[in-house]
Structures are given as C-alpha cells and as structure tokens.
Amino acid sequence: MTALAADATGTPTRIRPRRTWVGVLIGVAFPVLAALSLFIGVSDVSPAALIAGGPDGDAASLLLVSRVPRTVSAILVGASLAIAGLIMQMLVRNRFVEPGTTGVTEFATLGMLVALICWPAMPVFGKMGVAAVFGLVGTWVFLRVIRQVPVRQLVLVPLVGIMLGGIVGAVTAFVAYRLDLLQSLSQWSLGSFATIMQGRYEYVWIAAVMVVVAWVAADRFSVIGMGEEFATNLGLDYRRVVAIGMVVIAVITAAVLVTAGMIPFLGLVVPNIVSLIIGDNVRRSIPWVAGLGAVFVLACDILARTLRFPYEIPLGVVVGIVGAGLFLWLLLRRGSRAH
Amino acid sequence: MTVKLTRPLFAAPIALVAALALASCATAGDAGTDAAEETTDATVSFSWDRNIAGEDEDPEYEATTVEVPVDPETIVVFDIASLDTIGALGGEVAGAPLENVPDYLEGYLADDAFNAGTLFEADLIEIEAQQPDLIVIGGRSAGLWEDLNEIAPTVDLSLTGTFLETLERNTTFLGEVLGAEDEAAAAIVELEAGIAEAQAATADAGTGLGIMVTGGELRALAPSEGAGAREARGGLIYDVFGVDPVVEDVAAATHGEPVSFEFLVEHDPDFLWVVDRDAATGAEDAQPAAEVLDNELVQQTTAYEQGQIVYLDPVAWYIVFGGIDTTQIMIDDVLAIAE
Numbered sequence: 001m002t003a004l005a006a007d008a009t010g011t012p013t014r015i016r017p018r019r020t021w022v023g024v025l026i027g028v029a030f031p032v033l034a035a036l037s038l039f040i041g042v043s044d045v046s047p048a049a050l051i052a053g054g055p056d057g058d059a060a061s062l063l064l065v066s067r068v069p070r071t072v073s074a075i076l077v078g079a080s081l082a083i084a085g086l087i088m089q090m091l092v093r094n095r096f097v098e099p100g101t102t103g104v105t106e107f108a109t110l111g112m113l114v115a116l117i118c119w120p121a122m123p124v125f126g127k128m129g130v131a132a133v134f135g136l137v138g139t140w141v142f143l144r145v146i147r148q149v150p151v152r153q154l155v156l157v158p159l160v161g162i163m164l165g166g167i168v169g170a171v172t173a174f175v176a177y178r179l180d181l182l183q184s185l186s187q188w189s190l191g192s193f194a195t196i197m198q199g200r201y202e203y204v205w206i207a208a209v210m211v212v213v214a215w216v217a218a219d220r221f222s223v224i225g226m227g228e229e230f231a232t233n234l235g236l237d238y239r240r241v242v243a244i245g246m247v248v249i250a251v252i253t254a255a256v257l258v259t260a261g262m263i264p265f266l267g268l269v270v271p272n273i274v275s276l277i278i279g280d281n282v283r284r285s286i287p288w289v290a291g292l293g294a295v296f297v298l299a300c301d302i303l304a305r306t307l308r309f310p311y312e313i314p315l316g317v318v319v320g321i322v323g324a325g326l327f328l329w330l331l332l333r334r335g336s337r338a339h
Numbered sequence: 340m341t342v343k344l345t346r347p348l349f350a351a352p353i354a355l356v357a358a359l360a361l362a363s364c365a366t367a368g369d370a371g372t373d374a375a376e377e378t379t380d381a382t383v384s385f386s387w388d389r390n391i392a393g394e395d396e397d398p399e400y401e402a403t404t405v406e407v408p409v410d411p412e413t414i415v416v417f418d419i420a421s422l423d424t425i426g427a428l429g430g431e432v433a434g435a436p437l438e439n440v441p442d443y444l445e446g447y448l449a450d451d452a453f454n455a456g457t458l459f460e461a462d463l464i465e466i467e468a469q470q471p472d473l474i475v476i477g478g479r480s481a482g483l484w485e486d487l488n489e490i491a492p493t494v495d496l497s498l499t500g501t502f503l504e505t506l507e508r509n510t511t512f513l514g515e516v517l518g519a520e521d522e523a524a525a526a527i528v529e530l531e532a533g534i535a536e537a538q539a540a541t542a543d544a545g546t547g548l549g550i551m552v553t554g555g556e557l558r559a560l561a562p563s564e565g566a567g568a569r570e571a572r573g574g575l576i577y578d579v580f581g582v583d584p585v586v587e588d589v590a591a592a593t594h595g596e597p598v599s600f601e602f603l604v605e606h607d608p609d610f611l612w613v614v615d616r617d618a619a620t621g622a623e624d625a626q627p628a629a630e631v632l633d634n635e636l637v638q639q640t641t642a643y644e645q646g647q648i649v650y651l652d653p654v655a656w657y658i659v660f661g662g663i664d665t666t667q668i669m670i671d672d673v674l675a676i677a678e
Contacts, residue, residue: 187555
C-alpha cells in the first residue's frame with residue numbers, strides 16, 4: 001500500500017498536497033482501525049491477554065474465530081464495494097451511480113429471496129450464485145434503460161436507477177410479504193457484521209478476487225470511462241470490457257449481500273472522494289478507493305459495536321447515516337464548484 | 340397435572356373470581372380494563388381501553404364497551420390465543436386467518452371454516468357475508484376494530500397488564516361467553532399450578548438468556564416488566580416463568596437487541612432460551628436456529644457444555660403467547676429442563 005501511495009505521489013497532478021494528506025490518513029488510519037477492530041468486542045481480547053494466555057487462554061481462539069473474520073470481512077467488504085462503485089461509475093460515465101443506486105443490489109436481493117424460496121436446501125454458495133446472476137441481469141437492465149434515456153443529465157441517471165431499484169424492491173417486498181418472510185428479509189438484508197465468525201464470512205474472499213480482476217483490467221475501465229467511440233477507436237473491445245465490469249459488480253454485490261447485507265452509499269461516496277483528490281485514472285485510483293473503502297467500513301463497524309455496547313447497531317444504519325452525510329457534503333461541494 | 344401449590348397462587352384465581360363477582364354488581368360501562376359482566380338479556384359486556392391513535396407513538400385511549408351475545412353461533416377470531424382458548428373451552432371457530440392457525444389449533448376450527456384474512460388484514464366482504472355473532476381481535480389485529488365492529492360485536496383481547504392478568508381476564512370472559520365458566524376457572528387453576536411448577540424449576544437453574552434467531556442474526560430478549568403488552572413475547576421466560584436474566588438492561592424491544600456470538604460467550608448464561616423466529620413464521624427454508632447456533636463460539640458457553648440450550652416452541656412463544664393450550668405448551672417447554 002505504502003509503495004503504491006508513494007508511486008502515486010511521484011506522478012505530477014494538479015492537486016498534490018491534498019493527496020499526501022489523504023495518503024497519510026489512509027496509511028495511518030487503516031492499521032490503527034484494523035487493530036482496534038481486532039481488540040474491541042464484548043469479550044476481553046487484549047494484546048496483554050494474548051501474550052499472557054493465563055485464565056483468558058481463550059483469547060487467542062476468540063481472536064481467531066471471531067475477531068479476525070470480522071476485521072477481514074470489514075476490510076474486504078469496504079474495499080470491494082467501493083471498487084464496485086468505481087467501476088459502475090466508469091461504465092455509466094456518471095459520478096452518482098453505484099450498485100445501490102442502479103437497482104443492482106435490489107436485483108441481487110430478489111435473487112437471494114428466489115433462491116431461499118425455490119431451493120431452500122441449496123448451500124450459501126449456490127444462493128450467492130443466484131444472487132450474482134440476478135445482479136448481472138440488474139446491471140444489464142440498467143445499462144439498457146440508461147441508453148434509452150435521451151438526456152443524460154448528471155442527476156437523471158441515478159434517478160432512473162433508483163426508480164428501477166424501487167420497482168424491483170417492491171416486487172421483492174411483495175413476494176416476501178405474501179410468504180411471511182418480510183421480517184427475515186429485512187433482517188438479513190440490513191448490513192451487519194454482528195454474527196460474523198469463522199465459517200460465516202469466507203464468501204467475501206470471492207469479492208476480493210473480483211477486486212484483483214478489476215485491478216488487472218483497470219486501464220481498460222479508464223478508457224471505457226471516456227466513452228464507447230473513444231474506446232473503440234483505441235482498439236478496445238468495448239463490449240467485452242463492459243461485460244467484465246458487469247460481472248465484477250454483480251459478484252461483489254452478491255458476495256457482500258450474502259455475508260453482511262446491504263451497505264448503502266459506500267460505493268458512491270468513496271470513489272467520489274478519491275476522484276476529487278487524484279482524478280479519474282482508474283489504475284492509479286484503485287488502491288486509494290479500496291483503502292478508503294476499507295477504512296470507512298472499519299470505522300463504521302467499530303462505531304456500530306461501541307455506541308450501544310454490549311449490544312450492536314446494525315452496520316447498515318451507521319453507514320447509512322455517515323454515508324448520507326458525506327454524500328450531501330459531496331453534492332453541495334460539487335455545486336459550489338460548478339458555479 | 341399434580342396439584343402441589345403454594346397458597347398465594349392457589350388463592351389468586353379464587354380472589355379473581357370473587358373480584359369479578361363483585362364487579363358485576365358495579366355499574367356497567369366502567370372504564371375498568373377487565374370487567375366482564377353478565378346481564379339478564381343473555382349478553383356479556385366487555386370493556387377495555389381502546390387505542391384510537393392507531394399505531395402512533397403516543398397512543399390515545401378511549402374506554403370502549405361492547406355487548407357480546409352469550410353462546411354466539413358464528414365466531415370469527417383474529418387473535419390466535421383467543422382461538423386457542425375458545426377451542427379449549429369447547430367452542431368452535433367459524434372463521435380465522437387460516438394461514439396463521441398453527442397445526443395444533445386446527446382442530447378448534449369448524450370443518451368448513453372460512454379464511455377471514457391475515458393477522459393484519461381482514462377480508463371484510465367475506466366476514467360480512469358470513470354474518471358472525473362475535474368477532475375477537477387482539478395484538479396484531481387490534482387496529483381492525485372499527486371496521487369489524489360495524490359488522491358484528493368485536494372485542495379486543497390484546498395483552499394488557501401482565502401476561503397472567505390477561506390470560507385470566509380473557510379466559511374468564513370467553514368462559515362466560517361460551518357458558519363454560521367452570522371449565523374456564525378450572526383451566527386457570529391448572530395453568531397457575533403449571534406455571535408455579537415451572538417457576539420452581541427455573542428458580543435453582545441459574546441464569547438464563549432469551550434469544551431470538553432470525554435471518555441468521557441473534558437478538559437478546561428482554562424482561563418486559565412494566566412494558567407489558569406488545570413487548571412481552573420471549574420476555575415471558577423472565578416475567579412469567581421466573582428465569583433469572585443474565586443481563587438486566589436489555590431494552591424492552593419487541594424483537595430484542597442485536598448481539599454477537601461473543602456476547603453469548605462473555606455473559607455465559609447457564610441456560611439459553613431460543614425462539615426461532617423464522618420457524619415461527621413458517622419460513623422453514625430459512626437457516627434453522629440450531630444451525631446458526633452450531634459454531635465454535637457457542638460451543639464455549641456453559642449452556643452448550645451442559646446441554647442447556649432450550650429450543651422453545653416458536654409458534655407458541657412468538658405468534659400466539661396466550662390461550663389455554665398454548666400456555667400449557669410454554670409450561671411444558673420450561674419444565675423440560677427439570678427432567
């Protein structure tokens with residue numbers, strides 16, 4: 001991470017000072033928050049207890065079974081969701097889209113529900129697959145609909161996505177309502193790491209794989225972000241790159257949904273902040289987006305765990321409040337810059 | 340059930356009957372919440388404080404009295420606990436939200452019972468067509484009073500005051516309506532005895548924690564002291580059955596407070612009382628509570644080591660809670676630890 005950050009600092013761009021500032025923030029905040037996340041919890045797991053062993057000999061096993069999975073999933077969920085948002089923004093060439101504002105999350109949720117109803121015995125991995133396929137369909141539908149919208153105003157695009165998501169969400173809610181699953185649905189779709197532990201979080205690693213894929217294809221996404229004609233003129237197989245992007249987005253959305261639930265605003269806020277700082281070169285911004293996403297979720301999860309200690313506030317609620325605030329700030333800031 | 344009673348408990352139902360006898364001398368339409376009284380023209384009046392503010396945060400109560408015919412021919416019931424009691428007292432129910440009637444209460448429905456809607460919504464047209472003589476609502480269906488009372492005399496037998504007070508009030512009232520006063524009195528005596536026995540069993544059983552499992556998440560249930568009514572549910576293990584709560588300060592919320600597995604390890608109750616919410620609402624396909632609780636952290640708890648994880652009958656504890664047969668199921672659930 002530090003090496004990459006140093007690399008980024010070496011390249012000349014307009015807004016150099018702020019970049020260093022954020023680089024330091026991520027570089028310091030990330031390890032600090034990760035360590036905090038490991039040692040904050042209902043049970044007493046302190047470094048001292050770990051070394052001593054003693055009566056709290058369970059500390060080590062607790063760390064391994066409960067804390068490490070939680071910390072790792074917070075990092076991976078934050079990083080991958082932020083990346084999914086970044087890629088979506090490149091595909092649509094709009095700063096205000098992310099899986100949550102384009103109906104992709106709602107489609108994936110519907111997929112989960114369908115899997116729960118039709119194939120109840122299916123292992124979680126299979127359910128995630130169904131959710132991913134639905135997410136893919138959702139991405140495709142959104143891109144089709146957007147193409148038909150004549151005016152591609154900045155705010156209109158996410159608005160269309162939110163409406164699309166609203167329709168799919170309504171269908172999901174209706175099905176859940178008829179089958180008395182409404183409360184279960186709201187329970188598992190509301191983002192939370194409360195019951196994350198070994199054996200219940202491993203699917204986020206799939207999201208991590210997608211992050212790597214996105215990283216490898218980063219340059220192509222940058223080019224895609226300049227438009228179809230431009231990309232084709234550069235000899236890029238536009239459709240294929242879009243397809244890769246769609247798969248990355250759908251799989252990340254599904255993996256996060258299965259492990260943690262819905263986490264709003266993250267994919268929107270993080271890439272925007274990074275873009276303000278270092279611009280739109282995807283290869284350069286990917287580590288920043290991933291790092292900031294991880295920091296964001298780690299911080300929110302620590303808040304979720306401590307605000308009502310020893311009980312928890314669902315992570316989705318905390319992220320929703322913090323993220324909405326940041327989003328508003330971004331909107332107002334953009335507005336003031338434009339005029 | 341053997342009668343080995345402590346004096347005060349045995350005296351309680353007698354005192355209640357006496358109180359009711361005295362109450363019947365008082366003027367009708369008293370704002371009292373539990374005055375059931377018999378009049379000469381073969382009706383029983385039932386009074387309660389009806390919340391006319393709807394599902395508002397600030398309820399507004401209006402004293403309401405409804406005259407109910409004795410020995411009604413066609414009874415429609417939305418309150419499953421009342422369905423239970425009516426059936427157990429020898430009555431028959433002509434209409435109910437059929438999908439929500441648990442298997443063990445189906446025998447109390449008439450052979451040609453019609454579907455009156457859901458726990459939340461009434462099929463007004465169908466009910467009107469059936470011309471019922473009495474409609475019983477409560478809890479989830481309490482808001483239907485105005486619509487239903489236009490069709491037939493409608494009483495709201497929701498929990499008010501404590502669980503036991505409500506159980507006695509409703510059983511006594513329905514006994515009078517059905518002309519089965521003696522059976523009602525006998526049932527109350529027997530349930531009181533059973534509860535006393537269960538309390539004796541939990542008295543030296545150590546601490547306990549009620550948890551609700553839903554959508555793979557855990558929620559700690561709270562003693563509902565003073566909160567009464569809607570918040571009761573899983574809290575009944577503390578309030579009625581005398582389980583010593585391992586944590587005192589769980590906020591009295593209907594669905595408990597989200598907690599992590601670590602919470603279970605840290606507070607380490609001697610008994611875990613589990614309400615499987617998804618099983619209660621018929622989502623058999625959702626991850627069963629036993630599966631959610633089958634993990635390394637739970638295995639570190641005393642409750643697991645001692646084999647003291649008690650799976651409560653989800654329908655009885657979550658959907659119905661109240662009614663004669665259901666209360667017996669709850670008693671048996673708790674008494675299971677004494678075996």
